[in-house]
Amino acid sequence: QVQLQESGPGLVKPSETLSLTCTVSGGSISNYYWTWIRQPPGKRLEWIGNIYYSGSTNYNPSLKSRVTISVDTSKNQFSLKLDSVLAADTAVYYCARGAGWVPDYWGQGTLVAVAS
Amino acid sequence: EIVLTQSPGTLSLSPGESATLSCRASQSVRDNYLAWYQRKPGQAPRILITGASNRAAGIPDRLSGSGSGTDFTLTISRLGPEDSAVYYCLQYGSSPLTFGGGTKVEIK
Numbered sequence: 001q002v003q004l005q006e007s008g009p010g011l012v013k014p015s016e017t018l019s020l021t022c023t024v025s026g027g028s029i030s031n032y033y034w035t036w037i038r039q040p041p042g043k044r045l046e047w048i049g050n051i052y053y054s055g056s057t058n059y060n061p062s063l064k065s066r067v068t069i070s071v072d073t074s075k076n077q078f079s080l081k082l083d084s085v086l087a088a089d090t091a092v093y094y095c096a097r098g099a100g101w102v103p104d105y106w107g108q109g110t111l112v113a114v115a116s
Numbered sequence: 117e118i119v120l121t122q123s124p125g126t127l128s129l130s131p132g133e134s135a136t137l138s139c140r141a142s143q144s145v146r147d148n149y150l151a152w153y154q155r156k157p158g159q160a161p162r163i164l165i166t167g168a169s170n171r172a173a174g175i176p177d178r179l180s181g182s183g184s185g186t187d188f189t190l191t192i193s194r195l196g197p198e199d200s201a202v203y204y205c206l207q208y209g210s211s212p213l214t215f216g217g218g219t220k221v222e223i224k
Contacts, residue, residue, distance in 0.1 A: 045204060045215035060212040101208045102151050104172065106160040
């Protein structure tokens with residue numbers, strides 16, 4: 001069974017870059033889309049974007065200017081970078097595998113707080 | 117972007133009853149690309165339904181999805197304690213993908 005695990009700092013300072021990595025185990029990263037989703041406290045889930053294993057990306061227009069998603073097939077990992085973070089970027093961040101565009105397997109999520 | 121509205125916000129039912137969860141879209145969902153998820157505290161969200169009505173692997177047939185266009189429904193029959201969770205709908209027919217606000221199902 002495919003398992004995903006998010007990792008990265010739990011606290012980021014305002015204006016800095018949030019960086020998270022998702023490690024995929026129990027399956028290959030090839031031939032799938034890999035997705036980042038977040039949920040700020042008290043708000044609904046928000047799709048951040050996805051990357052195909054070959055490297056093509058799709059981003060939410062609301063975040064596109066600040067987001068970079070990349071993939072490292074040799075490590076079975078993919079990553080999220082969010083630049084110039086604000087308090088509003090405080091959220092639980094999830095990584096997920098996409099069967100096509102629909103996320104099927106998800107990680108448990110990691111809380112990232114933006115605070116000085 | 118497509119806005120999904122889920123109702124009710126909370127559903128409190130007794131074991132053995134049925135739950136009907138609604139997800140309405142602000143515009144038609146392309147090819148009925150609508151998925152449902154279950155999320156329990158501390159756990160990864162679990163996919164239940166794709167394509168509005170196709171159960172994911174391992175999902176029991178007492179869970180069913182229906183609907184098309186802008187109106188979709190998730191029905192859970194013969195509720196048990198294991199169904200206590202928050203349920204979300206997701207449209208993946210157009211970018212950006214968008215989620216509903218969730219329905220919390222409580223088992224009395």
